[in-house]
Amino acid sequence: MGFIVLIARLVLAGVRRHKVQAAVLLLAVTVATATLALGLPLRGVSDALYEQTRAATAGPDVVALSGDTGPAVTSALASLANEPEVIAHHGPYRIVYADLTTRDSTSSPVVVQGFGETPGAVNRPLLTSGQWVRSGGTVLERGFATALGVSVGDRVTIAGRPYPVVGIAVTAATSIYPWAAQIGPGGGPSDYSGLAWMTRSDARALASSQDLPVALALDVKLRDPATAQAFLDAHRVSTLMVNFHTWQFTAEQDMVILRDTQPILVVGSWLLSFLAITGVAALAAGRTVEQTRRAGLLKAVGAAPGLIATVLLTEYLALALAGDALGLVIARLIAPAIASPTASRIGDAAGPGGATVATATVLAVAVAVLSTLRPTLRAMRTATVTALSATAHQPRHRPWLTALSALLPTPLLLGLRLTARRPGRAVLQACSTATTVIAIVALLTLYAQPERGYGLDGSSALPNLRGEHDRRLMLTVTILLIALAVVNTITLTWTTAMEARANMAIARTLGATPGQIAAGLSTAQLLPSLPGAIIGVPMGIGLLSLFAARNSAEPPSSWLLGAALATLLATAALTALPARLAARRPVAQTLSAETA
């Protein structure tokens, strides 16, 4: 017990002494694990929302659709309802293909289903507001109504006829908005469409008023929903144009809108984790000397290497696990919004499953261990007396680089020599920049994609929700990545400045101005950022090619060049403040402290 209390007290003391580092680690791990925990179970969340909607709306196991409305089809559909596997059915009912226009002139293709005024046993749309269809009124599917910005009481025009919106409802019988038209007119391909319901007589009147295309549909409930595919195979009629949609197919279709969401989140979480590791490793490296002295002190009072490793690692592990828990909670709260970008489904997502929790926790532990293992091992392996008087690791002599830098102006001379002092840190800075540029390239690529709006004839009056969803997510992931990269850049500049403070003070006594010192410190970050930005562009394009569609458009070269340049300019601006602060430290004080 005493042992645990001792570790807890030492860990708490360490966290209190390094609040900024603790905050950075917590933030980095939280965003990385939240993103991963959102991305991994996306299919499960989508399926869960579909299942809940299906249960609440008595969703059919199979929907049979035909673009033909002749007696043969009617008879075929009616005979399906009498099959022994079928325990309940709804229909056949009309599906009318029309255009819908709102009061503010937004137009969209719509499929209007003619339903009874009393709900049947199968496919009972769930009203989320208003009331069910009545003569002269229409009910809109919730995803469609949300996209149109229409609510109960508004008036819409369908095929030139005005209708009041009497209700808003959801159904599991069709795919989510805008894939409500499961087949097109005449059984052909369908366009992005919303869904509306009317009474059977209103639907018939609508169809006949302008000779609109019509399809027939039948919803059936099977004795065993798992046999939907077998039922479909057994009843395919080669002579008639009948399409069958099983409930599994509809659930699968829900994932179409999320096709790019999972890669964005999962790859985004890898990149966030990588930046978390680089940031925390930079902070940990800045504390190496202190950690080694602390280990020496513990050894001097009799602590075994195991205790020392436990104390040093527990501080990071505890914070990483706290970040992991926070990330999982955040993921749990926002998962439904991510998994259901339309309002076509109802319900709540269950918490992250065991596999997701385990993966996120492994990620958090990996961030903590990878970023701190080296300084911890160094602290453990250093002899007690050496550890107590530990000084910063002596940089290597690099004659060719010193000679090269002697040819350059003072800021570049100082910057190059500072970069050469800690090549590992330069690699971290380069990687951090490359990661940021990869994300920006991905974001620009998403914005460069031509896309068809959901409005009439592809009008963008109704925006493409999938594209918007992807861009919004990518923007969020990119902002998180940039935020971590900003923290990393400031951290790396500051730790470089602190480690080189003696040399910079010497340079000041030899005649270097504070401006030259500040410029040198900024240059030390910019030099590795330059290859990072250059490499980031092709890496971003390469990474995207793994996930993007073959015919996807690439952003213009000027955008990519601009992104790389903007990243470098931002790095220069970000390093300016810590570099200026470090350059203004009193010289005499710094030299005295080094001598002490």
Add this chain to the structure above:
Amino acid sequence: MNVSSAAVRACGLVKTHGQGQSRVRAVDQVDLEVPQGQMLAVMGPSGCGKSTLLHLLGGLERPTDGEVWVAGRRIDTLSERALARMRRRSVGFIFQAFHLVEELSAAENVELPALLAGRSRRQARRRASLLLERVGLADRAWHLPSQLSGGQRQRVAVARALVNEPLVVLADEPTGNLDTTATLEALRIFEELRTAGQTLVIVTHDERVAATADRLVSMRDGMFVDDARLAGSPTRGLGGLIGLEG
């Protein structure tokens, strides 16, 4: 002596540290003129303000009150940038702890101020080689500071201080970290500099070092308590004079 002929001049110089009751006057109303070519030794016990005075004269710290003039130019009102430029041209520093850049060789350390002053690499390298030869380290030019003895490091620091041909060299306890042999080496170099007309201000609490100077100022509690011209002739029998030779 008029202002223009003084390499360094201070008037009513005050430097305080801390605030309130813990306020300490490290330098208290000091007036000083160091003519060109003079070697001045400042002596006093630890904490009497010697090093602070040196920092003030070199523009590394700003005085609380008073004026500092270097090469006929008032420097206590200059910006940090102007001070840095002044140090490049007019001041060379030698520290007790040497303060060499550990990852640079002796030659690279010596050429650094020349590069900062905008000299070409070739010029800086030539000047560094010349000075390392002068301090007897030509064969150690490519050694790192960690491969040199204390005395050799201090000689590198001396060469570095001289590389831009400064008007004045300010040395803070230059023999404080040296053994007897190394101290003798350092003193010989200082004597050579004095003979060559280099203005030197050496802060020390080593009487043997002070004995080589033209003038000795004693400090106590931040103030000058004695200012004496030394009559000895240190150019001959230096080691014997200061008790380093048998």
